Amino acid sequence: MRTKIVAGNWKMNKTYKETKALVKELKKSIKDVALVNTRVVIAPTFVNLQKASKMTKKSVIEVASQNMHQADSGAFTGEISAEMLKGIYVDIVILGHSERREYFGETDELLALKVDAALKNNLEIIFCFGEVLEDRKSGNHFKVVESQIKNALFHLDSDAWSHITLAYEPVWAIGTGETASPDQAQEMHAFIRELVAERYLSDVSEEVSILYGGSVKPGNAEEIFSKADVDGGLIGGAALSVKDFMGIVKAI
Numbered sequence: 001m002r003t004k005i006v007a008g009n010w011k012m013n014k015t016y017k018e019t020k021a022l023v024k025e026l027k028k029s030i031k032d033v034a035l036v037n038t039r040v041v042i043a044p045t046f047v048n049l050q051k052a053s054k055m056t057k058k059s060v061i062e063v064a065s066q067n068m069h070q071a072d073s074g075a076f077t078g079e080i081s082a083e084m085l086k087g088i089y090v091d092i093v094i095l096g097h098s099e100r101r102e103y104f105g106e107t108d109e110l111l112a113l114k115v116d117a118a119l120k121n122n123l124e125i126i127f128c129f130g131e132v133l134e135d136r137k138s139g140n141h142f143k144v145v146e147s148q149i150k151n152a153l154f155h156l157d158s159d160a161w162s163h164i165t166l167a168y169e170p171v172w173a174i175g176t177g178e179t180a181s182p183d184q185a186q187e188m189h190a191f192i193r194e195l196v197a198e199r200y201l202s203d204v205s206e207e208v209s210i211l212y213g214g215s216v217k218p219g220n221a222e223e224i225f226s227k228a229d230v231d232g233g234l235i236g237g238a239a240l241s242v243k244d245f246m247g248i249v250k251a252i
């Protein structure tokens, strides 16, 4: 049975104080929820990761980083390595977010290196990809997603896939209030699973969790999550409010 995941990507939000308050509230609220085969992950900013990691040590909530550098160490001013994340008990990293691709020039080739570095350090990866509106309009969305996945992940052997979660985030649905319809999400997720099945054995494709991200809210989460190939969500804006995030967790 595939694991369900609700992950909150806090992006560049929440100060140290605000992080402590939000984690505290989430910890409290999550105690009342019976989680069946479901993981709950939060990804605060780098400076607040250690605090969040410490605070959630005894909670079911897991902590992820929003990014990392591909090198082990060295002269890379402003960057953070996989080993540094492991050192503060962060075992998950989000890679390939469209904002990293768009504003920080992250390419498929660079992401393949980051993927390798994360796996080498035994980090789990939530790997994001998705098409921009133009691609969707011109009918290129399947091709775009296929190349993003192939270029960054298909060099891996089957075993590595137990450390990978995929996150389909159509760029046109991120922070816009516009979601892919549940059917559009399902159509793409089924396509992705088939793609993985063609490259690997079906036990890999059947086991990999595929999350949907893009304007998921408590009001639309249940319908999106009800789709056969949607195994949870990567949540942006709604992850910054206890009420909304918990609403989404309950929906799953």
Ligand code: 13P
Pocket: 009, 097, 169, 173, 174, 175, 176, 177, 213, 214, 215, 216, 234, 235, 236, 237, 238
């Ligand atoms: P929103 O939920 O704010 O659309 O953001 C989605 C996202 O980018 C999560 O990584």
